[in-house]
Every structure is written in structure tokens, then in C-alpha cells.
Amino acid sequence: MVLKIALYLAICLAGSAKTAVLPVEKCHLEDSKCMIPAIQKALPVFLDGLPDLGINVMDVLEMDDIKFDISGLQFSLTEGKLKGLKSSIIDDVKWDLKSKKFEIHYHADCTVKGHYTAAGRILVLPITGDGDMKLKLKNLNIKLYISYEVEKGADGKDHIAPKKLDYDFEVVDNAQFSLTNLFNGNKELSDTMLKFLNENWKQISLEFGKPLMDVAAKSIFKNVITFFAKEAIEDIAEV
Numbered sequence: 001m002v003l004k005i006a007l008y009l010a011i012c013l014a015g016s017a018k019t020a021v022l023p024v025e026k027c028h029l030e031d032s033k034c035m036i037p038a039i040q041k042a043l044p045v046f047l048d049g050l051p052d053l054g055i056n057v058m059d060v061l062e063m064d065d066i067k068f069d070i071s072g073l074q075f076s077l078t079e080g081k082l083k084g085l086k087s088s089i090i091d092d093v094k095w096d097l098k099s100k101k102f103e104i105h106y107h108a109d110c111t112v113k114g115h116y117t118a119a120g121r122i123l124v125l126p127i128t129g130d131g132d133m134k135l136k137l138k139n140l141n142i143k144l145y146i147s148y149e150v151e152k153g154a155d156g157k158d159h160i161a162p163k164k165l166d167y168d169f170e171v172v173d174n175a176q177f178s179l180t181n182l183f184n185g186n187k188e189l190s191d192t193m194l195k196f197l198n199e200n201w202k203q204i205s206l207e208f209g210k211p212l213m214d215v216a217a218k219s220i221f222k223n224v225i226t227f228f229a230k231e232a233i234e235d236i237a238e239v
Contacts, residue, residue, distance in 0.1 A: 028238045029102070035093040039104075047086050053230045055223050059085040063114070064219060068211040072121040075208070077133065080114035082216055084137075104144045107172070110137045112212060116179065122204065125196055131181030137205070139173035150233070157232035162225055169213055175201035 027034035049057035063080035088108035095102035116133040120126070147164040177197040182190040197204060233239055 026236070026238045029095040030097060032093050032095075035095070036090050039093065040090045043088060043090070044086050050227070054226045058220060058223065059083060061085065061216060061219060063112075064215050066211055066215050068208075069120075070208060070211070073127070073208065074117075074119045075211075076117045077112075077114045077212070080112060080212075080215075082110060082112050084108055084110035100149060101145065101147050103146075105142070107139055107141045110140050111135065112137075118179075122193075122197070122208075123200060125193060127182070127193060128184075129179055129182040131179060133180075134178040136174075136176040136178075137171050138175070139171070141170045141172055143168045153229065153232060155232060157234060159232055160228040162221070162228060165217060165221055167213070167217065169209065171202070171205040171209070175205045177201070177204075 025034070025038060027038050029035070046055070047057070047059040049055050059082075061082040063077075063082055066075075066077040066080060068075055085108060087110075088106045090104070090106045092105040093102070094104075112133070112135040114133055116129065116131065118127050118129045145166040146162060149161045149163055150158050151161040153159040175198075177194060179190075179194065179197075182193050
């Protein structure tokens with residue numbers, strides 16, 4: 001899922017560099033026509049992890065534990081795993097060197113699995129459960145907005161220093177929920193709840209999806225910061 005998120009900050013520059021770790025052509029940062037295919041080409045390499053740079057594997061992404069209380073729903077997810085980032089399609093890249101901001105738009109089909117607990121209400125229905133969750137997101141659209149500064153690294157060269165990440169997301173085609181052990185295994189109540197979730201996937205994904213996205217984004221953004229601390233701008237992009 002998700003959600004999945006500041007990853008593409010790193011891919012944006014990494015994907016535009018002809019280096020030993022990501023051997024694709026360099027681009028001028030504001031050249032969207034060059035950046036889009038460069039990022040796309042670098043994507044699977046970056047997601048497999050770059051251990052020499054301290055970059056972790058991000059597909060499958062092991063998520064930190066999630067816990068939230070929103071609109072009367074108390075929910076937690078442990079042992080979460082996000083799969084599907086490698087299927088991402090880069091739709092657009094917009095870089096503004098003057099304002100030190102850029103945007104990356106992409107879409108993907110993703111799956112989140114883990115152990116959930118739930119109590120309270122989802123929209124109008126009560127829910128309780130403690131079991132396994134599988135969430136399939138069809139055509140998850142993400143727009144990332146990144147602000148950064150340029151700082152001197154230990155190598156004396158200029159480095160990108162990410163400062164802030166914002167994002168918008170939308171599940172466009174479908175979200176499919178699968179939850180075991182709802183209502184202590186009561187099949188009738190479970191079937192009713194699953195039908196309700198899958199019929200109202202759009203509203204539910206909008207109202208309750210952000211905590212999942214936030215956790216994934218935080219984990220990925222950590223790798224992004226690590227990458228830019230190791231790689232100077234002149235080594236990964238045309239300047």
C-alpha cells in the first residue's frame with residue numbers, strides 16, 4: 001500500500017544516475033522527459049536494496065507496527081508486509097530547482113498483509129476481530145511533494161537533504177478486504193462485515209488508509225535520506 005510512499009524521492013535522483021549501483025543515464029533534474037524513464041528503469045534495482053549504501057529491501061517492505069483510533073475504530077496491525085512497489089508506473093516528475101521542491105506521481109497495485117486487531121465501528125457497523133488481514137489495492141495513485149535543502153557532505157560536495165514529505169493518495173479501481181476471525185469466528189456476522197467493507201471500499205480507504213500510508217512512508221523515507229547522504233548531486237544527476 002500503500003501506500004508505500006517517499007521511496008521515489010531516492011529513485012528520482014538514483015534513477016537518473018549512471019553509477020555502479022544504478023547504471024542508467026544521468027538527467028538534468030528539471031528534464032521530465034528524461035527523468036520519467038530513468039526512474040522507471042532504476043526502480044527494481046533500488047527496491048531490491050543497496051546494501052553498500054545502507055539501503056534496505058523495500059519490496060517486500062516490512063512495516064513498523066500500526067495503531068490508531070479514528071472515527072470510533074480502534075485498529076492495530078503487526079508483522080505488516082507491503083508488496084507491489086516493483087509494479088509501480090511513474091506517471092510524472094516535476095522538479096523546481098529554484099524553490100527546492102519536486103513532485104513525483106505514480107501508480108501501482110499493492111497488497112498489505114499482517115496480523116490485525118479491530119474494535120469499535122467502521123462507518124455505521126460495529127466490528128470486532130483479531131486475526132489475519134489481507135488488503136489488495138488496485139490502481140493506487142500517489143502524488144509525492146518533497147522539499148529539500150542543499151548541504152555540503154563530508155566529501156565536500158553538495159548533497160540533497162530531504163526536509164519534508166507530503167503526499168496525496170487515492171485508490172482508483174478497487175480495494176479488497178480479507179479479515180479472518182471477525183466476531184470470534186461468527187460466519188454470518190463475518191460475511192456481512194466483509195461484504196460491507198468490499199462494497200464501501202472507496203470511502204473506507206479514504207477514511208482509514210492514511211495511517212497505513214504514513215507508516216510505509218516513514219520507513220521508506222529513512223532509506224531516502226540515507227541514499228542522499230551517501231551520493232552527491234554531481235555524481236547522480238547532470239548539474
